[in-house]
Amino acid sequence: MTVEVFPGDAAEAVAEVRARLVADGVPAALAAGSPALWGPAAQPEAEIRLGWLTLPQTSRELLPELAKLVERVRAEGLEHVVLAGMGGSSLAPEVICATEDVPLTVLDTTDPGQVRRALADRLDRTILVVSSKSGGTVETDSHRRIYEQAFRDAGIDPAGRIVVVTDPGSPLEKTATELGYQVFLADPNVGGRYSALSAFGLVPSALAGADVTRLLDDAAAIQPLLGQDEGNPGLELGALLGGMALGGRDKLILRDSLSDINGLPDWIEQLIAESTGKEGKGILPVVGAEAAEAHDQYVVNIGAEGDIRVEGPLGAQFLVWEYATAIAGQVLGIDPFNQPNVAESKENTAKILGSAPEIGAPLLVDGPVEVYGELHGHPKNLADVLTALLQAVPAEGYLAIMAYLDREAAFDAAPLGAGDFEQTAEAWAAADVATLRSLLDYRTTHAVTFGWGPRFLHSTGQYHKGGPQVGVFLQITGAVTDDVAVPGKPYTLGQLQFAQALGDIGALRSRNRPAVRLHLTDREAGVAHLLAVAEEL
Structure with a gap:
């Protein structure tokens, strides 16, 4: 298991923070399970959250x-x-x-x-x-x-x-x-x-x-290194995460490169965002971006490519990233084991399920897409809405796209094995609302994230509410034509999904951040229209 940081600004940030951590005895203390590393306020939580070691x-x-x-x-x-x-x-x-x-x-x-x-x-x-x-x-x-x-x-x-x-x-x-x-x-x-x-x-x-x-x-093989001051991949990675964030580079672009591991950035996203995004601080993982384009971003590669890379088998990766996240919390001065803002959206959801929600009239309707929310200026169509959202992202800010839809629906666009795989993949991308992330990312230097709801509520949802208040939020919901009853409960899945969306956007709006909801009155046509508009921006 290796963590390599090639010479440059990142290496300097790592060296400074690493030296302080070693001087304070943090690596050995964490490996030994000391709950005092994150301060008196965090100690009661840490005492019951270190079993992962x-x-x-x-x-x-x-x-x-x-x-x-x-x-x-x-x-x-x-x-x-x-x-x-x-x-x-x-x-x-x-x-x-x-x-x-x-x-x-x-x-x-x-x-x-x-x-x-x-x-x-x-x-x-x-x-x-x-x-x-x-x-x-x-x-x-x-x-x-x-x-x-x-x-x-x-x-x-x-x-x-x-x-x-x-x-x-x-x-x-x-x-x-x-x-x-x-x-x-x-x-x-x-x-x-x-x-x-x-x-x-x-x-x-x-x-x-x-x-x-x-x-x-594989995890056990790396474990003895985590108490050491030298040759400790968890210390190197934790010093990188914490040191870069302290220096203003708090957007972590995660990339799969030449590696046998598939999909690890999605797991890292939850680990880091939910662990560090609180008290107005935090590290925002960005999955899917090709490169770091702004001064608040940097790239970490899972595999053998890039100036900053983390290589090793999956079991070791799990343990080292957990250790590094705990270290980053110590560097940033936050409790990496609590999630103080996660319950807010859940409570809002329960309230909405218990009553008929007031939706109000849409700001505008553009084909199969209804737009709800408030924006500066007077947007006339969906293109104006997307442009206004991109312009609303502040310095060191980010745009979060949150889709409360079926994340497998795009696969219906073309059956696997029916033709050329490249053509099939293109058909999937053209029907996948997640493609919106790359289309909007292309049009801004700011970080753009994408999350499937309610999945992201158990991940980046904590960062959205507890992290730096510099986010701009685009939520996407869709009409349900074939609902599923939940036995023993007075609601359907569709009603629960919609309540979760409304509950979360309510929590975001309470923080006075720009938050717009797009409702697709026809899901398939709505996704196609949305992607077509974004491509022409």
């Missing part, structure tokens, strides 16, 4: 039971593994399985279309992993209820098809025990975003076919 050893206790489960699932021909989980409960398994090229269907959404698609895929051969640290995550609870009903309607006993991962004593553990589901209990002293090497990362990945023992072995 020993997961390469303690998680091995799960392996025998997990091996028995995998053997049973294979014997019963259950080949479709579905993971219902949000944030730290889904991002690590997604990376693990993508890297090992084993299939895993991840449900970290409340979009009815995406859930309906998963339900229609081999239900007779499906095993569902319900993963929630708190045991009360509304999205995951909804998925569990929907699958229970679907299994029963198909004459399948859910007790043989649902596996639960949660913390000891959670409401989900109680419910799962009563219903006869197999339960894997995670270490309660590990926060969700630090849980990649815990049961939350290992159980669904092993069921999908990943080699989780090797993952732990």
